[in-house]
Amino acid sequence: MTGAVGAPVPVFFISDNTGVTAETLGNALLAHFPGIRFVRRTFPFVDSPPIAQQVLSAARTAGPATLLLVTVRAAEVSAELSAGPFAVVDLIKGHLTALEKLLGVKGAAEVAPHHSIGNLDQYSSRMRAVEYTLTHDDAAGASSLVGADLIIIAPSRCGKTPTALYLALQHGLRVANYPLTEEDYPALELPRAVEPYRVRCFGLTSTAQRLSQIRQERLPGGAYASLFRCRQELRWAESLYRRHSIPSLNTAARSVEEIAAAILQTMHLRPAAAPSSP
Template sequence: MTRPSRTVLIVSDHTGLTAENTARALLAHFPDQPLRYVQRSFVATLEMAREVTREVAALAAQGERPLIFTTITDPAALRELESAPARVFDLLGPGLGALEEEFGVPAARSVGRFHDMHDQAGYVARMDALDFALATDDGLGDRQYGLADVVLVGVSRAGKTPTSLFLALQHGVRASNYPLAEDDFEREALPVPLEPHRAKLYGLTIDPRRLHAIRTQRKAASRYASLEQCEHEVRRAERLFSRVGIPVRDTTSASVEEIAAGILAQLRRG
Protein backbone atom coordinates (compact mmCIF):
# COMPACT_ATOMS: atom_id res chain seq x y z
CA MET A 1 0.00 0.00 0.00
CA THR A 2 1.54 3.30 -1.01
CA ARG A 3 0.75 6.32 1.07
CA PRO A 4 -0.57 9.33 -0.84
CA SER A 5 2.02 12.03 -1.52
CA ARG A 6 1.90 15.11 0.60
CA THR A 7 2.01 18.43 -1.21
CA VAL A 8 4.99 20.69 -0.50
CA LEU A 9 4.30 24.23 -1.66
CA ILE A 10 7.35 26.43 -2.20
CA VAL A 11 6.02 29.98 -1.98
CA SER A 12 8.26 32.92 -2.72
CA ASP A 13 7.85 36.57 -3.66
CA HIS A 14 10.75 36.18 -6.08
CA THR A 15 12.60 33.32 -7.82
CA GLY A 16 11.93 30.74 -5.10
CA LEU A 17 15.49 29.38 -5.23
CA THR A 18 16.25 30.00 -1.57
CA ALA A 19 12.90 28.60 -0.45
CA GLU A 20 13.29 25.49 -2.58
CA ASN A 21 16.88 24.87 -1.50
CA THR A 22 15.98 25.13 2.16
CA ALA A 23 12.84 23.03 1.87
CA ARG A 24 14.73 20.29 0.07
CA ALA A 25 17.61 20.46 2.56
CA LEU A 26 15.12 19.97 5.41
CA LEU A 27 13.05 17.28 3.72
CA ALA A 28 16.14 15.31 2.67
CA HIS A 29 16.28 14.29 6.32
CA PHE A 30 12.95 12.47 5.91
CA PRO A 31 13.75 10.25 2.92
CA ASP A 32 10.76 7.93 3.42
CA GLN A 33 8.03 10.55 3.14
CA PRO A 34 6.23 10.58 -0.24
CA LEU A 35 6.17 14.22 -1.34
CA ARG A 36 4.99 16.22 -4.30
CA TYR A 37 6.68 19.59 -4.88
CA VAL A 38 4.77 22.58 -6.22
CA GLN A 39 6.43 25.94 -6.95
CA ARG A 40 4.65 29.23 -6.53
CA SER A 41 7.16 31.95 -7.41
CA PHE A 42 6.68 35.72 -7.73
CA VAL A 43 3.84 35.72 -5.19
CA ALA A 44 4.38 39.41 -4.62
CA THR A 45 0.94 40.65 -3.59
CA LEU A 46 -1.66 39.82 -0.96
CA GLU A 47 -4.04 38.76 -3.73
CA MET A 48 -1.50 36.26 -5.04
CA ALA A 49 -1.00 34.91 -1.52
CA ARG A 50 -4.78 34.45 -1.35
CA GLU A 51 -4.63 32.35 -4.53
CA VAL A 52 -2.17 30.08 -2.77
CA THR A 53 -4.31 29.72 0.34
CA ARG A 54 -7.32 28.89 -1.85
CA GLU A 55 -5.25 26.20 -3.53
CA VAL A 56 -4.24 24.85 -0.12
CA ALA A 57 -7.86 24.90 1.07
CA ALA A 58 -8.83 22.79 -1.95
CA LEU A 59 -6.19 20.21 -1.02
CA ALA A 60 -7.27 20.28 2.61
CA ALA A 61 -10.88 19.68 1.53
CA GLN A 62 -9.63 16.36 0.13
CA GLY A 63 -8.22 15.45 3.52
CA GLU A 64 -4.64 16.49 2.92
CA ARG A 65 -2.48 18.60 5.20
CA PRO A 66 0.02 20.32 2.88
CA LEU A 67 3.36 21.81 3.88
CA ILE A 68 4.14 25.41 2.93
CA PHE A 69 7.74 26.61 2.85
CA THR A 70 7.95 30.32 2.31
CA THR A 71 10.51 33.11 2.15
CA ILE A 72 7.82 35.80 1.86
CA THR A 73 8.58 38.66 4.24
CA ASP A 74 5.66 41.01 3.62
CA PRO A 75 3.68 40.79 6.90
CA ALA A 76 0.19 40.79 5.34
CA ALA A 77 1.02 38.17 2.71
CA LEU A 78 2.74 36.03 5.34
CA ARG A 79 -0.29 36.25 7.65
CA GLU A 80 -2.49 35.20 4.76
CA LEU A 81 -0.35 32.10 4.16
CA GLU A 82 -0.32 31.32 7.86
CA SER A 83 -4.11 31.30 7.85
CA ALA A 84 -4.12 28.37 5.41
CA PRO A 85 -4.98 24.85 6.61
CA ALA A 86 -1.36 23.72 6.28
CA ARG A 87 1.85 23.50 8.25
CA VAL A 88 3.66 26.73 7.40
CA PHE A 89 7.44 27.11 7.58
CA ASP A 90 8.38 30.79 7.67
CA LEU A 91 11.98 30.37 6.53
CA LEU A 92 13.23 33.94 6.91
CA GLY A 93 11.04 35.49 9.62
CA PRO A 94 12.85 34.23 12.73
CA GLY A 95 16.27 35.04 11.26
CA LEU A 96 15.16 38.55 10.26
CA GLY A 97 13.89 39.18 13.78
CA ALA A 98 17.18 38.07 15.30
CA LEU A 99 19.17 40.19 12.84
CA GLU A 100 17.06 43.27 13.61
CA GLU A 101 17.94 42.77 17.25
CA GLU A 102 21.60 42.17 16.42
CA PHE A 103 22.02 45.17 14.10
CA GLY A 104 19.58 47.42 15.94
CA VAL A 105 17.90 48.46 12.68
CA PRO A 106 14.71 47.22 11.01
CA ALA A 107 14.89 44.76 8.11
CA ALA A 108 13.96 46.23 4.74
CA ARG A 109 11.36 43.46 4.15
CA SER A 110 11.15 44.53 0.54
CA VAL A 111 10.16 42.05 -2.09
CA GLY A 112 12.77 40.05 -3.99
CA ARG A 113 15.93 41.41 -2.45
CA PHE A 114 17.98 38.37 -3.27
CA HIS A 115 18.88 36.85 -6.63
CA ASP A 116 18.20 40.17 -8.28
CA MET A 117 21.11 42.23 -9.54
CA HIS A 118 21.70 44.38 -6.47
CA ASP A 119 25.15 42.81 -6.21
CA GLN A 120 26.01 44.20 -9.65
CA ALA A 121 29.76 43.55 -9.45
CA GLY A 122 29.23 39.95 -8.36
CA TYR A 123 26.72 39.41 -11.12
CA VAL A 124 29.00 40.77 -13.82
CA ALA A 125 31.81 38.56 -12.50
CA ARG A 126 29.58 35.49 -12.79
CA MET A 127 28.57 36.31 -16.37
CA ASP A 128 32.19 37.05 -17.32
CA ALA A 129 33.27 33.77 -15.75
CA LEU A 130 30.62 31.96 -17.80
CA ASP A 131 31.84 33.54 -21.05
CA PHE A 132 35.34 32.54 -20.05
CA ALA A 133 34.36 28.93 -19.27
CA LEU A 134 32.58 28.59 -22.63
CA ALA A 135 35.49 30.18 -24.54
CA THR A 136 38.01 27.83 -22.92
CA ASP A 137 35.88 24.68 -22.73
CA ASP A 138 37.35 21.39 -23.92
CA GLY A 139 40.87 22.65 -24.47
CA LEU A 140 39.84 25.67 -26.52
CA GLY A 141 41.55 28.98 -25.94
CA ASP A 142 44.43 27.52 -23.98
CA ARG A 143 46.33 30.76 -24.37
CA GLN A 144 43.85 32.24 -21.91
CA TYR A 145 44.70 29.78 -19.12
CA GLY A 146 46.73 32.54 -17.48
CA LEU A 147 43.44 34.27 -16.69
CA ALA A 148 41.82 31.16 -15.18
CA ASP A 149 41.30 30.60 -11.46
CA VAL A 150 41.39 26.86 -12.02
CA VAL A 151 41.97 24.49 -14.96
CA LEU A 152 40.14 21.16 -14.75
CA VAL A 153 41.95 18.25 -16.34
CA GLY A 154 40.56 14.81 -17.15
CA VAL A 155 39.45 12.35 -19.80
CA SER A 156 36.39 13.01 -21.95
CA ARG A 157 33.12 12.83 -19.94
CA ALA A 158 34.74 12.85 -16.50
CA GLY A 159 32.64 15.87 -15.49
CA LYS A 160 34.83 18.81 -16.52
CA THR A 161 32.33 20.90 -18.50
CA PRO A 162 29.38 20.79 -16.04
CA THR A 163 31.77 21.61 -13.21
CA SER A 164 33.37 24.57 -14.95
CA LEU A 165 29.98 25.99 -15.98
CA PHE A 166 28.66 25.57 -12.45
CA LEU A 167 31.75 27.20 -10.92
CA ALA A 168 31.15 30.17 -13.20
CA LEU A 169 27.38 30.55 -12.89
CA GLN A 170 27.11 29.92 -9.17
CA HIS A 171 30.42 31.11 -7.81
CA GLY A 172 31.90 33.50 -10.40
CA VAL A 173 35.04 31.36 -10.58
CA ARG A 174 36.88 31.34 -13.93
CA ALA A 175 37.36 27.69 -14.77
CA SER A 176 38.88 26.32 -17.95
CA ASN A 177 39.05 22.67 -18.81
CA TYR A 178 41.48 20.52 -20.71
CA PRO A 179 40.59 17.05 -22.04
CA LEU A 180 43.33 14.41 -21.78
CA ALA A 181 43.66 12.32 -24.93
CA GLU A 182 45.94 9.70 -26.44
CA ASP A 183 48.70 12.17 -27.42
CA ASP A 184 48.95 13.33 -23.84
CA PHE A 185 49.24 9.78 -22.51
CA GLU A 186 52.01 8.97 -24.99
CA ARG A 187 54.07 11.93 -23.87
CA GLU A 188 53.78 10.73 -20.26
CA ALA A 189 54.19 14.33 -19.15
CA LEU A 190 51.98 17.30 -18.52
CA PRO A 191 50.45 18.58 -21.79
CA VAL A 192 52.43 21.59 -22.99
CA PRO A 193 49.61 24.16 -22.66
CA LEU A 194 49.20 23.16 -19.00
CA GLU A 195 52.89 23.40 -18.07
CA PRO A 196 52.90 27.06 -16.97
CA HIS A 197 49.73 26.60 -14.89
CA ARG A 198 50.60 23.68 -12.64
CA ALA A 199 49.43 25.49 -9.48
CA LYS A 200 45.87 25.85 -10.77
CA LEU A 201 45.37 22.36 -12.18
CA TYR A 202 42.72 20.14 -10.67
CA GLY A 203 42.31 16.56 -11.86
CA LEU A 204 38.95 14.85 -12.26
CA THR A 205 38.80 11.08 -12.37
CA ILE A 206 35.95 8.58 -12.53
CA ASP A 207 35.26 4.87 -12.16
CA PRO A 208 35.91 3.31 -15.62
CA ARG A 209 32.62 1.36 -15.47
CA ARG A 210 30.69 4.56 -14.83
CA LEU A 211 32.59 6.28 -17.64
CA HIS A 212 31.78 3.34 -19.94
CA ALA A 213 28.06 3.76 -19.11
CA ILE A 214 28.14 7.52 -19.74
CA ARG A 215 30.04 7.21 -23.03
CA THR A 216 27.81 4.36 -24.20
CA GLN A 217 24.83 6.70 -23.91
CA ARG A 218 26.63 9.07 -26.25
CA LYS A 219 28.22 6.69 -28.75
CA ALA A 220 27.08 3.13 -28.18
CA ALA A 221 29.35 0.31 -29.35
CA SER A 222 32.24 2.65 -30.22
CA ARG A 223 35.86 2.12 -29.28
CA TYR A 224 35.56 5.44 -27.39
CA ALA A 225 32.85 3.98 -25.15
CA SER A 226 34.33 0.51 -24.69
CA LEU A 227 35.12 -0.54 -21.13
CA GLU A 228 38.64 -1.42 -22.22
CA GLN A 229 39.28 2.06 -23.60
CA CYS A 230 37.74 3.70 -20.51
CA GLU A 231 39.94 1.62 -18.22
CA HIS A 232 43.01 2.48 -20.25
CA GLU A 233 42.32 6.23 -20.27
CA VAL A 234 41.45 6.46 -16.59
CA ARG A 235 44.55 4.48 -15.60
CA ARG A 236 46.82 6.70 -17.69
CA ALA A 237 45.13 9.89 -16.46
CA GLU A 238 45.47 8.88 -12.82
CA ARG A 239 49.11 7.98 -13.38
CA LEU A 240 49.71 11.43 -14.86
CA PHE A 241 47.93 13.18 -11.96
CA SER A 242 50.01 11.35 -9.40
CA ARG A 243 53.27 11.96 -11.28
CA VAL A 244 52.57 15.68 -11.54
CA GLY A 245 51.18 15.80 -8.00
CA ILE A 246 47.97 17.75 -8.57
CA PRO A 247 44.82 17.43 -6.44
CA VAL A 248 42.38 14.86 -7.81
CA ARG A 249 38.66 14.39 -7.28
CA ASP A 250 36.73 11.23 -8.06
CA THR A 251 33.48 12.34 -9.71
CA THR A 252 31.86 8.89 -9.91
CA SER A 253 29.26 9.61 -7.26
CA ALA A 254 29.77 13.34 -6.68
CA SER A 255 27.37 16.02 -7.88
CA VAL A 256 28.61 19.18 -9.61
CA GLU A 257 27.69 21.06 -6.44
CA GLU A 258 29.98 18.80 -4.42
CA ILE A 259 32.85 18.84 -6.93
CA ALA A 260 32.65 22.64 -7.20
CA ALA A 261 32.52 23.11 -3.42
CA GLY A 262 35.56 20.85 -3.03
CA ILE A 263 37.49 22.89 -5.59
CA LEU A 264 36.52 26.14 -3.86
CA ALA A 265 37.66 24.81 -0.49
CA GLN A 266 40.96 23.85 -2.15
CA LEU A 267 41.34 27.30 -3.76
CA ARG A 268 40.81 28.96 -0.37
CA ARG A 269 43.45 26.80 1.27
CA GLY A 270 45.84 27.22 -1.67
Protein backbone atom coordinates in the same frame (compact mmCIF):
# COMPACT_ATOMS: atom_id res chain seq x y z
CA MET B 1 2.02 13.84 6.70
CA THR B 2 3.10 10.84 4.63
CA GLY B 3 5.95 8.81 6.14
CA ALA B 4 8.88 6.95 4.70
CA VAL B 5 6.81 3.99 3.48
CA GLY B 6 3.92 6.04 2.12
CA ALA B 7 3.23 7.91 -1.09
CA PRO B 8 5.58 10.69 -2.29
CA VAL B 9 5.18 14.00 -0.49
CA PRO B 10 4.45 17.03 -2.71
CA VAL B 11 6.66 19.99 -1.76
CA PHE B 12 6.09 23.52 -3.04
CA PHE B 13 8.96 26.03 -2.81
CA ILE B 14 7.19 29.40 -2.70
CA SER B 15 8.99 32.72 -3.05
CA ASP B 16 8.19 36.36 -3.71
CA ASN B 17 11.37 36.52 -5.80
CA THR B 18 13.24 34.00 -7.97
CA GLY B 19 12.82 31.01 -5.66
CA VAL B 20 16.56 30.31 -5.39
CA THR B 21 16.65 30.83 -1.62
CA ALA B 22 13.52 28.74 -1.04
CA GLU B 23 14.98 25.90 -3.11
CA THR B 24 18.41 26.10 -1.46
CA LEU B 25 17.19 26.22 2.14
CA GLY B 26 14.31 23.85 1.48
CA ASN B 27 16.40 21.19 -0.20
CA ALA B 28 18.97 21.42 2.60
CA LEU B 29 16.21 20.56 5.07
CA LEU B 30 14.65 17.83 2.95
CA ALA B 31 18.02 16.13 2.60
CA HIS B 32 17.67 15.07 6.25
CA PHE B 33 14.83 12.74 5.27
CA PRO B 34 16.38 10.32 2.75
CA GLY B 35 13.66 7.73 3.36
CA ILE B 36 10.93 9.97 1.97
CA ARG B 37 10.46 10.68 -1.72
CA PHE B 38 9.56 14.30 -2.41
CA VAL B 39 7.93 15.68 -5.54
CA ARG B 40 9.15 19.26 -5.82
CA ARG B 41 7.67 22.31 -7.56
CA THR B 42 8.86 25.91 -7.43
CA PHE B 43 6.55 28.93 -7.51
CA PRO B 44 8.54 32.19 -7.93
CA PHE B 45 7.21 35.76 -7.75
CA VAL B 46 4.30 34.95 -5.43
CA ASP B 47 3.94 38.56 -4.31
CA SER B 48 0.19 39.12 -3.99
CA PRO B 49 -2.78 37.34 -2.38
CA PRO B 50 -4.37 36.43 -5.76
CA ILE B 51 -1.16 34.68 -6.86
CA ALA B 52 -1.01 32.96 -3.48
CA GLN B 53 -4.54 31.67 -4.14
CA GLN B 54 -3.35 30.18 -7.44
CA VAL B 55 -0.58 28.36 -5.58
CA LEU B 56 -3.09 27.02 -3.05
CA SER B 57 -5.27 25.80 -5.89
CA ALA B 58 -2.29 23.89 -7.29
CA ALA B 59 -1.65 22.46 -3.82
CA ARG B 60 -5.22 21.18 -3.61
CA THR B 61 -4.66 19.37 -6.89
CA ALA B 62 -1.37 17.93 -5.61
CA GLY B 63 -3.04 16.54 -2.49
CA PRO B 64 -3.72 17.31 1.18
CA ALA B 65 -0.20 16.27 2.26
CA THR B 66 1.41 19.08 0.24
CA LEU B 67 4.14 20.85 2.20
CA LEU B 68 4.69 24.56 1.56
CA LEU B 69 8.23 25.85 2.12
CA VAL B 70 8.01 29.61 1.99
CA THR B 71 10.30 32.65 1.64
CA VAL B 72 7.76 35.47 1.37
CA ARG B 73 8.11 38.86 3.08
CA ALA B 74 4.66 40.43 2.58
CA ALA B 75 2.46 39.70 5.61
CA GLU B 76 -0.74 39.53 3.56
CA VAL B 77 0.73 36.93 1.20
CA SER B 78 2.06 34.84 4.09
CA ALA B 79 -1.34 35.05 5.77
CA GLU B 80 -3.06 33.88 2.60
CA LEU B 81 -0.79 30.85 2.32
CA SER B 82 -1.16 30.02 6.02
CA ALA B 83 -4.94 30.20 5.81
CA GLY B 84 -5.01 27.13 3.59
CA PRO B 85 -5.25 23.55 4.89
CA PHE B 86 -1.58 22.81 4.20
CA ALA B 87 1.50 22.58 6.39
CA VAL B 88 3.58 25.74 5.98
CA VAL B 89 7.25 26.15 6.92
CA ASP B 90 8.46 29.77 6.84
CA LEU B 91 12.16 29.47 5.97
CA ILE B 92 12.92 33.09 6.87
CA LYS B 93 10.77 34.19 9.80
CA GLY B 94 12.28 32.04 12.55
CA HIS B 95 15.84 32.94 11.59
CA LEU B 96 14.97 36.63 11.29
CA THR B 97 13.39 36.65 14.75
CA ALA B 98 16.47 34.98 16.23
CA LEU B 99 18.76 37.53 14.57
CA GLU B 100 16.64 40.43 15.84
CA LYS B 101 17.06 39.13 19.38
CA LEU B 102 20.79 38.62 18.99
CA LEU B 103 21.42 42.01 17.36
CA GLY B 104 18.93 43.95 19.44
CA VAL B 105 17.58 45.60 16.29
CA LYS B 106 14.27 45.12 14.53
CA GLY B 107 14.66 43.94 10.93
CA ALA B 108 13.39 46.27 8.20
CA ALA B 109 9.92 45.49 6.91
CA GLU B 110 10.96 46.34 3.35
CA VAL B 111 14.32 45.22 2.03
CA ALA B 112 15.96 45.30 -1.38
CA PRO B 113 15.54 42.04 -3.28
CA HIS B 114 18.64 39.98 -2.49
CA HIS B 115 18.56 38.29 -5.88
CA SER B 116 18.83 41.51 -7.84
CA ILE B 117 21.96 42.54 -9.72
CA GLY B 118 23.15 44.59 -6.75
CA ASN B 119 26.73 45.75 -7.17
CA LEU B 120 27.18 46.35 -10.89
CA ASP B 121 30.96 45.88 -10.73
CA GLN B 122 30.54 42.46 -9.14
CA TYR B 123 27.85 41.52 -11.65
CA SER B 124 30.02 42.61 -14.58
CA SER B 125 32.96 40.68 -13.17
CA ARG B 126 30.90 37.49 -12.99
CA MET B 127 29.59 37.97 -16.50
CA ARG B 128 33.14 38.39 -17.81
CA ALA B 129 34.10 35.21 -15.98
CA VAL B 130 31.19 33.35 -17.59
CA GLU B 131 32.19 34.64 -21.03
CA TYR B 132 35.79 33.51 -20.48
CA THR B 133 34.65 30.10 -19.27
CA LEU B 134 32.35 29.57 -22.23
CA THR B 135 35.11 30.44 -24.69
CA HIS B 136 37.55 28.09 -22.90
CA ASP B 137 35.28 25.05 -22.75
CA ASP B 138 36.53 21.61 -23.78
CA ALA B 139 40.01 22.75 -24.91
CA ALA B 140 38.74 25.81 -26.76
CA GLY B 141 40.89 28.94 -26.42
CA ALA B 142 43.90 26.90 -25.32
CA SER B 143 46.26 29.64 -26.51
CA SER B 144 45.04 32.05 -23.81
CA LEU B 145 45.07 29.89 -20.67
CA VAL B 146 47.35 32.43 -19.02
CA GLY B 147 44.21 34.30 -17.92
CA ALA B 148 42.59 31.34 -16.19
CA ASP B 149 42.12 31.27 -12.42
CA LEU B 150 41.60 27.52 -12.65
CA ILE B 151 41.98 24.77 -15.27
CA ILE B 152 39.84 21.66 -14.80
CA ILE B 153 41.16 18.53 -16.48
CA ALA B 154 39.40 15.16 -16.68
CA PRO B 155 38.29 12.36 -18.98
CA SER B 156 35.21 13.15 -21.04
CA ARG B 157 31.91 13.34 -19.11
CA CYS B 158 33.32 13.67 -15.60
CA GLY B 159 31.62 17.02 -15.00
CA LYS B 160 34.14 19.58 -16.26
CA THR B 161 31.75 21.96 -18.02
CA PRO B 162 28.97 22.29 -15.39
CA THR B 163 31.54 22.73 -12.63
CA ALA B 164 33.43 25.39 -14.61
CA LEU B 165 30.26 27.33 -15.38
CA TYR B 166 29.06 27.14 -11.78
CA LEU B 167 32.37 28.53 -10.51
CA ALA B 168 32.22 31.32 -13.07
CA LEU B 169 28.61 32.32 -12.45
CA GLN B 170 28.52 31.94 -8.69
CA HIS B 171 32.08 32.91 -7.78
CA GLY B 172 33.34 35.07 -10.64
CA LEU B 173 36.25 32.76 -11.46
CA ARG B 174 37.71 32.44 -14.95
CA VAL B 175 37.75 28.70 -15.47
CA ALA B 176 39.07 26.76 -18.45
CA ASN B 177 38.45 23.06 -18.85
CA TYR B 178 40.48 20.60 -20.87
CA PRO B 179 39.68 16.97 -21.70
CA LEU B 180 42.21 14.20 -21.25
CA THR B 181 42.43 12.04 -24.36
CA GLU B 182 44.20 8.88 -25.47
CA GLU B 183 47.14 11.00 -26.64
CA ASP B 184 47.80 12.07 -23.05
CA TYR B 185 47.57 8.69 -21.37
CA PRO B 186 50.37 6.37 -22.55
CA ALA B 187 53.20 8.65 -21.36
CA LEU B 188 51.07 10.07 -18.52
CA GLU B 189 51.87 13.60 -19.62
CA LEU B 190 49.71 16.68 -19.25
CA PRO B 191 48.33 18.17 -22.45
CA ARG B 192 50.96 20.46 -23.95
CA ALA B 193 48.73 23.55 -23.70
CA VAL B 194 48.03 22.92 -20.03
CA GLU B 195 51.46 21.88 -18.76
CA PRO B 196 52.86 25.42 -18.21
CA TYR B 197 49.92 26.10 -15.86
CA ARG B 198 50.08 22.87 -13.84
CA VAL B 199 49.75 24.66 -10.49
CA ARG B 200 46.32 25.93 -11.57
CA CYS B 201 45.07 22.47 -12.58
CA PHE B 202 42.48 20.41 -10.77
CA GLY B 203 41.49 16.91 -11.88
CA LEU B 204 38.09 15.24 -11.83
CA THR B 205 37.45 11.53 -11.80
CA SER B 206 34.45 9.24 -11.32
CA THR B 207 33.51 5.59 -11.03
CA ALA B 208 33.55 3.43 -14.14
CA GLN B 209 29.87 2.54 -13.64
CA ARG B 210 28.75 6.15 -13.37
CA LEU B 211 30.92 7.30 -16.26
CA SER B 212 29.68 4.48 -18.47
CA GLN B 213 26.07 5.35 -17.63
CA ILE B 214 26.55 9.01 -18.58
CA ARG B 215 28.37 8.13 -21.79
CA GLN B 216 25.70 5.59 -22.75
CA GLU B 217 23.12 8.38 -22.59
CA ARG B 218 25.11 10.35 -25.15
CA LEU B 219 26.54 7.63 -27.42
CA PRO B 220 24.93 4.28 -26.58
CA GLY B 221 26.44 0.99 -27.58
CA GLY B 222 29.96 2.06 -28.55
CA ALA B 223 33.40 1.42 -27.10
CA TYR B 224 33.41 5.02 -25.78
CA ALA B 225 30.82 4.07 -23.14
CA SER B 226 32.03 0.55 -22.34
CA LEU B 227 32.97 -0.30 -18.76
CA PHE B 228 36.39 -1.46 -19.94
CA ARG B 229 37.13 1.85 -21.66
CA CYS B 230 35.84 3.88 -18.71
CA ARG B 231 37.92 1.91 -16.19
CA GLN B 232 41.00 2.29 -18.36
CA GLU B 233 40.60 6.05 -18.81
CA LEU B 234 39.94 6.63 -15.12
CA ARG B 235 43.02 4.59 -14.10
CA TRP B 236 45.15 6.56 -16.54
CA ALA B 237 43.74 9.88 -15.35
CA GLU B 238 44.34 9.04 -11.68
CA SER B 239 47.91 7.96 -12.46
CA LEU B 240 48.48 11.20 -14.37
CA TYR B 241 47.18 13.25 -11.43
CA ARG B 242 49.51 11.45 -9.03
CA ARG B 243 52.53 11.79 -11.33
CA HIS B 244 52.08 15.56 -11.65
CA SER B 245 50.76 16.22 -8.10
CA ILE B 246 47.43 17.44 -9.46
CA PRO B 247 44.75 17.55 -6.75
CA SER B 248 41.63 15.66 -7.79
CA LEU B 249 38.13 14.68 -6.72
CA ASN B 250 35.75 11.82 -7.51
CA THR B 251 32.53 13.43 -8.74
CA ALA B 252 30.37 10.31 -9.01
CA ALA B 253 28.14 11.02 -6.00
CA ARG B 254 28.62 14.77 -5.65
CA SER B 255 26.53 17.71 -6.74
CA VAL B 256 28.11 20.54 -8.71
CA GLU B 257 27.88 22.71 -5.58
CA GLU B 258 29.86 20.14 -3.57
CA ILE B 259 32.46 19.79 -6.32
CA ALA B 260 32.87 23.56 -6.54
CA ALA B 261 33.21 23.95 -2.77
CA ALA B 262 35.88 21.26 -2.64
CA ILE B 263 37.82 22.89 -5.47
CA LEU B 264 37.68 26.33 -3.83
CA GLN B 265 38.98 24.92 -0.56
CA THR B 266 41.68 22.70 -2.06
CA MET B 267 43.00 25.30 -4.49
CA HIS B 268 42.72 28.15 -1.98
CA LEU B 269 40.72 30.15 -4.49
CA ARG B 270 39.01 33.28 -3.32
CA PRO B 271 35.85 34.23 -5.23
CA ALA B 272 36.44 37.26 -7.41
CA ALA B 273 33.04 38.68 -6.51
CA ALA B 274 30.54 37.89 -3.83
CA PRO B 275 27.92 35.63 -5.44
CA SER B 276 24.48 37.05 -6.01
CA SER B 277 22.02 34.55 -7.39
CA PRO B 278 20.66 35.48 -10.84
